[in-house]
Amino acid sequence: AQKITQTQPGMFVQEKEAVTLDCTYDTSDQSYGLFWYKQPSSGEMIFLIYQGSYDEQNATEGRYSLNFQKARKSANLVISASQLGDSAMYFCAMRALNSGGYQKVTFGTGTKLQVIP
């Protein structure tokens, strides 16, 4: 079974500073993927970044980068140059293929990020 752990219920960061949101995972699968989603107070889930377990380089998408350390089973999200609009809940998630060949996504409990002006 897959498990995602996010140990930071809440984080504060000063505007324009960088922030790291922690995520550790547990799986016995060799092939899997890790995501980060942003959920503003309005409720929709916004895809940010994806890292496959066999990807050799860390994923980057604009101001978002994923610090993937496979041996430590961690997949931390780094947001550079924080903006007020980054204030939201952030969820780490993992995908794996079930026995039927369909993907199943498991989410962590989230980290609430607040950006301070």
Added chain:
Amino acid sequence: EAEVAQSPRYKITEKSQAVAFWCDPISGHATLYWYRQILGQGPELLVQFQDESVVDDSQLPKDRFSAERLKGVDSTLKIQPAELGDSAMYLCASSKHPTKYEQYFGPGTRLTVT
């Protein structure tokens, strides 16, 4: 840009009543997911469809929840009877292929059971 549509956005119902949610995925997306998100937690998969077939409903409380996707396009999730513990956000997502990682989420339906 194509989006996943959900309705209603908000629903208040009394316990023991029936309630239904509707989802229209992005056109051409064969895989549809229903998630439940309790306040303060991450989304939890309730049911997954591939076209009109259910491929995973292991976490669906089948004594009160049902889901259908009759023509493999839009989908309805029903709760009957609703209980206080069903208060949550119900999120629908779709993806083009069952193994593609990109899931596109709708705005969700926030259910309050009184």
